[in-house]
Amino acid sequence: MSPTEAKDRIQALTAELKKHNYNYYVLAMPTISDYDFDHKLKELDKLEKEFPDFADPDSPTQRVGGEVTKEFVTVKHRWPMLSLGNTYNEQELIDFDQRIRKAIGDNFEYVCELKFDGLSMSLTYQDGKLARAVTRGDGTQGDEVTTNVRTIHTIPKKLIAGSNYPDLFEIRGEVFMHRKAFERLNKERVDNGEVPYANPRNFASGTIKLQDSAEVARRPLDCFLYGLYTEKQLFKTHWESLQAVKEWGFHVDDHSRLCSDIKGVLDFINHWDTERHHLSYDIDGIVIKVNNYSQQQELGFTAKSPRWAISYKFKAERVETELLAVTYQVGRTGAVTPVANLKPVLLAGTTVKRATLHNADEITERLKLHEHDTV
Structure with missing residues (x-):
């Protein structure tokens, strides 16, 4: 590819992906599949590395999430909300495992978690009480949606007395909508002459950004929590932290598994590739994390994602009919x-x-x- 062709393609891909990011994160109405988006993002990343002079400083390859909407107060994250690298095949997972082994040796474990198809959320607790809820936004700052999040029954407003939690901490998770609720509420929208949402993820995202918290409360949302952040490290492993926050009263998914090697990870992925259809909510993949926090620190981060974690995304099912x-x-x-x-x-x-x-x-x-x- 000539430099002129590369420049034109980089500009076209940058503009297209920015538009898709806006549709996904702000409007909650995506017009492209995750797979196609990731494919275009990888193409752009490759071209930018080959022709760095043509890269946009605000390129989608350098961003974690979407834009910050204008209706809410903007809050800077104490710890950046990074995205994960995506893969769609087993060989790339094996390559990921080999990179980990080359860096830290063979003595480590993975935690495998379901990748919920919802809206990322960061919750701050102070003295055992929910103080603030902030969306991912652009990864550095997001929208404060505390009033709306307080309507979600599975998010504790006050923690269990006597639990050994710190005075101040953040916990992160995914807000989502169960399929039955989505179908019922979408039918109501059609009956009222409103445009229906394409899927539960979009409905959940659109709901959490409403200005009327009474309307949010009318739409049943749920939330799984999966990531604890504290100033002082309380636990040696991610698995230990998951068990602890469950005891504090948080809604933690019970399907997560501790795996001793990549074979266990692949078995977990293959199991949920079919079993996911029996869940009451949507998942679009599996998240794989190195369990030990010291090893996570040793592996470190890239500009936008941790080197100790990766997301395996299921291919969207497609069928034909008449x-x-x-x-x-x-x-x-x-x-x-x-x-x-x-x-x-x-x-x-x-x-x-x-x-x-x-x-x-x-x-x-x-x-x-x-x-x-x-x-």
Whole structure:
């Protein structure tokens, strides 16, 4: 590729990925799959390394999350909320394991955790009480959404008396919505003539950024916590910290596993690649972390992610079926929504029979749909 071609491609990819970041993090309405986004991000990263003079200082490759919205107070994170490197195949996990062994030897363990498909959140507790809740934002600073987070029943507002927790600490996790709640609330939106959300992750993200906390309380959200941050290290391992915060009263996922080697990690991944469909909530992969905190410190960080952790992302399931007919649903407000009636097909553990088509332009211009098309 010539320098001129590289410059044009870098500029195009940078602009496109910034737009996708805005759609994902601010609007909570992504228009591209995680896999396609990561593929484009890797292409941009490779080009920037080959042609560093053309790299944008504010490139998506240097950013952790999205933008900070304007409706909330902006708060700087005490500890940056870094993102994880993503992989989609076992060989890259084996390569990751070999890099770890080369750096710290063979005497270490992994903790494997489900990767919840939700909204990252940092909670600050002072004297056992929830003091502040902040979104990831751009990784350095985020939106303070404490009032909204207080409506989530599984997040303790006050910790169990007598628990041996420090006076001040942060704990991080993922806010999400169970599929049953998503389906019920999305149906209400359609009935009211509103645009439905594409998936529970988008609905959860859109909900947590509402200005009306009473409306947030009406939408049932949940939260799993998985990361403790303190000024003074309290535990030797991540696994010990997970057990401790569970005793303090936090909602910690019980499916996490301690693995002695990469084979155990791969077995855990293969198990949940199919079993995830039996969960009541969505996961999009597995997070793998070196367990020992001293070894984590030895391995260190890159500019945007830890070297001691990686995310394995499941490939999105895709199936084909037949579009039998397009019908029209009239909501309570009189709004008319076109609906695709499909030949029933099993996808991600759910039988899909219908799909919202939003409007006529979606049917005729973008998708160019006809009855009996394969979709």
